[in-house]
Amino acid sequence: MELLVSGNGSEATKGPRWLLAHAVAVFGFLYLPIAVLILYSFNGEGVGGFPPRHLTFDWYRVLFSDGPIWDSVWNSLQVAFVAMVISLAIGVPAALALDRAQFPGKALFRRLVLLPLILPGVITGLSLLMLFNAAAITLSLLTIVLGHGTALISVATTEVFAGLQKLDRAQEEASLDLGANYWQTFWRVTMPNLKLSIIGAALLIFTLSMDEIAVSFFLIGRDNTLPLEIWGRLRRGITPEINAVSTIIFVFSLVAIVVWYRLRVRDGRTEAGMEVVEAVGGSAS
Amino acid sequence: MFSRAYKMAVTLPPLVWVAAFLLTPYLLMFCYSFWSVSSAQVIVHHWSLDNYRELLRVGVYWQTLFRSMWIAARVTIFSLLLGYPLAYFLSFHAGQRKELFYQLVIIPLWVSYLVRAYAWKTILGSDGVLNTLLQYVHLTRHPLEFLLYSPFAVVLTLTHIYTPFTFLPIYAALEHIPRNLVEASHDLGATPGQTFWKIVFPLSIPGVLAGATFAFVLSLGDFLAPLLLGGPSGIMISNIVVSLFGAAYNWPLGAAISFCMLLLVVSLIFLSERLERKWSFS
Numbered sequence: 104m105e106l107l108v109s110g111n112g113s114e115a116t117k118g119p120r121w122l123l124a125h126a127v128a129v130f131g132f133l134y135l136p137i138a139v140l141i142l143y144s145f146n147g148e149g150v151g152g153f154p155p156r157h158l159t160f161d162w163y164r165v166l167f168s169d170g171p172i173w174d175s176v177w178n179s180l181q182v183a184f185v186a187m188v189i190s191l192a193i194g195v196p197a198a199l200a201l202d203r204a205q206f207p208g209k210a211l212f213r214r215l216v217l218l219p220l221i222l223p224g225v226i227t228g229l230s231l232l233m234l235f236n237a238a239a240i241t242l243s244l245l246t247i248v249l250g251h252g253t254a255l256i257s258v259a260t261t262e263v264f265a266g267l268q269k270l271d272r273a274q275e276e277a278s279l280d281l282g283a284n285y286w287q288t289f290w291r292v293t294m295p296n297l298k299l300s301i302i303g304a305a306l307l308i309f310t311l312s313m314d315e316i317a318v319s320f321f322l323i324g325r326d327n328t329l330p331l332e333i334w335g336r337l338r339r340g341i342t343p344e345i346n347a348v349s350t351i352i353f354v355f356s357l358v359a360i361v362v363w364y365r366l367r368v369r370d371g372r373t374e375a376g377m378e379v380v381e382a383v384g385g386s387a388s
Numbered sequence: 389m390f391s392r393a394y395k396m397a398v399t400l401p402p403l404v405w406v407a408a409f410l411l412t413p414y415l416l417m418f419c420y421s422f423w424s425v426s427s428a429q430v431i432v433h434h435w436s437l438d439n440y441r442e443l444l445r446v447g448v449y450w451q452t453l454f455r456s457m458w459i460a461a462r463v464t465i466f467s468l469l470l471g472y473p474l475a476y477f478l479s480f481h482a483g484q485r486k487e488l489f490y491q492l493v494i495i496p497l498w499v500s501y502l503v504r505a506y507a508w509k510t511i512l513g514s515d516g517v518l519n520t521l522l523q524y525v526h527l528t529r530h531p532l533e534f535l536l537y538s539p540f541a542v543v544l545t546l547t548h549i550y551t552p553f554t555f556l557p558i559y560a561a562l563e564h565i566p567r568n569l570v571e572a573s574h575d576l577g578a579t580p581g582q583t584f585w586k587i588v589f590p591l592s593i594p595g596v597l598a599g600a601t602f603a604f605v606l607s608l609g610d611f612l613a614p615l616l617l618g619g620p621s622g623i624m625i626s627n628i629v630v631s632l633f634g635a636a637y638n639w640p641l642g643a644a645i646s647f648c649m650l651l652l653v654v655s656l657i658f659l660s661e662r663l664e665r666k667w668s669f670s
Contacts, residue, residue, distance in 0.1 A: 123477065129551070132548065137499055151517055153520040218410065222609070225609055253409040316502050349500070352499075
């Protein structure tokens with residue numbers, strides 16, 4: 104936050120001061136809970152209470168010997184990985200289809216794919232619950248994977264679709280003219296050009312799935328994902344152990360952002376996730 | 389240049405998947421909303437409008453829906469008040485630091501929704517950070533009870549969560565405004581205020597509409613923040629749906645409410661898109 108205030112002596116020429124003050128205040132609002140979360144993960148006296156007392160690593164020690172938390176982390180990682188594979192396996196062809204094929208119901212298809220991102224999770228979660236119930240499928244991590252995989256197709260589709268718009272078709276044409284078949288052309292020409300879009304989408308899907316709770320809430324079987332494990336503990340009473348695990352996840356998310364950012368800088372675009380926002384926010388015609 | 393087989397190969401698998409796991413569940417929800425539950429707790433596949441009649445007849449559903457819409461409306465207004473000036477500042481006055489600031493807005497989105505809601509709970513509770521801070525500096529002598537387990541807590545938390553979502557489309561719209569329009573307005577003698585209200589703001593309306601739709605729709609359907617922070621007076625419509633699918637065991641009635649929400653959300657998105665197109669540049 105210091106960055107914002109200091110070393111910037113010429114705000115007067117850069118617009119009214121109140122705009123800067125407002126920006127600082129909004130950043131303060133956005134970061135206050137995160138700062139509190141991290142700070143109190145080191146607080147010996149529990150999650151509340153000002154000022155924090157007896158700074159300690161005890162909660163991290165408790166966390167590292169907490170079996171159920173790590174089981175749920177492992178479950179979440181598995182779910183996120185498989186969901187990512189499903190979303191890409193369906194979302195990448197869907198982007199190609201939207202870019203290159205005409206088929207009945209195309210407009211409806213595009214809207215349906217985007218719907219889970221804007222629809223409250225309770226609707227998507229419950230409608231999938233009814234489907235699995237009707238098909239007599241027992242709820243488990245598999246049902247969560249199917250839910251996440253389906254809800255996040257749109258992330259892969261929008262990111263890859265944006266990549267396809269920038270793609271030079273002549274390359275693919277040349278490849279086909281020179282005797283490569285569609286399969287070879289796809290893997291050797293199309294895919295390498297879409298690499299950054301796909302990696303970006305994969306990172307985003309992975310993180311969104313790791314954090315997802317509203318849909319998982321209804322599709323959970325016996326094994327918990329990390330957010331649901333935390334949810335269960337919140338209802339039983341809270342300890343800074345939850346702050347500790349959240350802090351660790353936050354640090355890993357930051358690493359993911361830095362990786363994403365590096366990729367984007369190379370690609371000439373740094374506005375992470377903007378394709379998804381623009382597609383969901385309408386004007387995707 | 390792409391053969392029929394290629395087009396089939398990229399079109400069919402997504403179509404089948406989306407039909408199976410998106411279209412079918414939503415249709416099934418629609419069907420469920422016409423069914424009922426027998427006294428032996430079995431779903432009766434008999435078609436009637438009874439669930440919808442029940443929704444019209446029983447006041448608590450309406451009241452809860454209106455309370456949810458009122459909470460969502462406040463979240464939307466506060467998110468716009470926080471997000472718009474921030475987006476404007478970044479787009480027009482942040483200079484070299486634009487990239488950094490943009491990332492700073494995005495980063496909180498990567499912290500789990502649940503964890504941020506939980507963090508607010510630890511701040512607002514009666515033994516929470518804020519109350520103990522106020523007592524520590526002797527501003528108050530007793531904990532302020534309205535902070536947690538109230539609609540206030542829900543609005544505050546949801547505003548925190550959806551401000552970045554509101555910011556993003558507004559920022560995108562502002563970034564798309566050709567800068568020479570702004571310069572032309574300056575050169576022709578308009579004051580900064582006139583330039584803002586006559587050039588910048590009208591051109592950013594599609595972004596404002598998209599951001600407002602995000603904030604309103606997503607907070608309208610929220611059920612976790614009310615459960616965690618809302619208390620009895622902060623119950624929202626999705627909490628009723630959740631209890632109908634859980635302890636109350638009336639899936640058909642829950643499906644009817646969900647379907648009404650789905651209709652409401654889809655028509656809001658539709659409306660917002662129409663308006664965005666009306667206001668869009670070129």
